[in-house]
Amino acid sequence: METMTRDTMVSxxxxxDAIEEVATARDxxxxxxxxxxxxxxxxxxxxxxxxxxxxxxDLAALYFSCGFDMRVPKERQDAVYPLLAKLNERLWLGHFExxxxxxxxxxRHTLLVPDGVGVSGDILQHLVDDAVAECERFYPAFQWxxxxxxxxxxxxxxxxxxxxxxx
Numbered sequence: 431m432e433t434m435t436r437d438t439m440v441s442x443x444x445x446x447d448a449i450e451e452v453a454t455a456r457d458x459x460x461x462x463x464x465x466x467x468x469x470x471x472x473x474x475x476x477x478x479x480x481x482x483x484x485x486x487x488d489l490a491a492l493y494f495s496c497g498f499d500m501r502v503p504k505e506r507q508d509a510v511y512p513l514l515a516k517l518n519e520r521l522w523l524g525h526f527e528x529x530x531x532x533x534x535x536x537x538r539h540t541l542l543v544p545d546g547v548g549v550s551g552d553i554l555q556h557l558v559d560d561a562v563a564e565c566e567r568f569y570p571a572f573q574w575x576x577x578x579x580x581x582x583x584x585x586x587x588x589x590x591x592x593x594x595x596x597x
Contacts, residue, residue: 444465444466444485444487445483445485445492445541445543445549445554446462446465446466446467446468446483446485448548448549448551448554449468449470449483449554450462450468451551452551452554452555453468453470455551458470458471458472459471459472466484466485466486466487467482467483467484467485468482468483469481469482469483470482470483472558472562474562474565474566474569475566476565476566476569476570477498477499477500477569478499479496479497479498479499479562479565480496480497480499481494481495481496481497481558481561482494482495482497489542490542490543490544490545491540491541491542491543492540492541492542492543492549493538493540494538494539494540494541494557494561495536495537495538495539496536496537496538496558496561496562496565497529497534497535497536497537498534498535498536498565498569498572500534500535500572500573500576501532501533501534502528502533502534502535502572502576503533503576504533506575506576507528507530507533509575509576509581509582510528510535510572510575510576511528512581512582513571513572513575513582513585513586514526514527514528514535515582516582516583516586517568517571517586521564523539523560524537524538524539524560524561524564525537525538525539526538526564526568535572537561537564537565539557539561541553541557567590568589569589570585570588570589571585571586571588571589571590572585573589574588574589
């Protein structure tokens with residue numbers, strides 16, 4: 431299997447094909463839903479993440495979400511919404527949301543891909559890396575609100591403590 435460098439331009443004609451090439455090269459488990467949709471599962475430090483990509487040719491837009499492997503119980507969902515707002519204030523790209531029916535916290539972003547521009551392996555890898563990094567960074571805050579009974583400010587303060595030195 432050929433390994434792609436981060437700067438390699440993906441030759442696939444549309445972004446979902448390109449994502450499949452990246453997933454294959456990185457040995458990620460994936461399922462191609464149809465020509466415009468792919469689901470990928472990757473491991474993180476805290477949990478497994480479900481990546482979902484959907485291509486909308488009419489918008490020339492690639493929808494991307496990175497779902498946590500956790501569910502927010504219905505009775506805790508109202509406590510999570512202030513956390514989402516506070517976390518989203520800290521982001522430059524993308525945002526967190528809660529799929530209320532399923533109770534899944536999710537990071538979401540849409541990438542515009544005009545015709546003729548193409549998508550590079552570098553762009554796709556950055557998209558995934560950035561999303562997973564944000565999910566990993568804020569995973570503890572979700573846990574504190576859902577299971578620790580903390581409010582949004584407390585959860586962020588406790589989960590983002592910078593450690594000094596080595597243990």
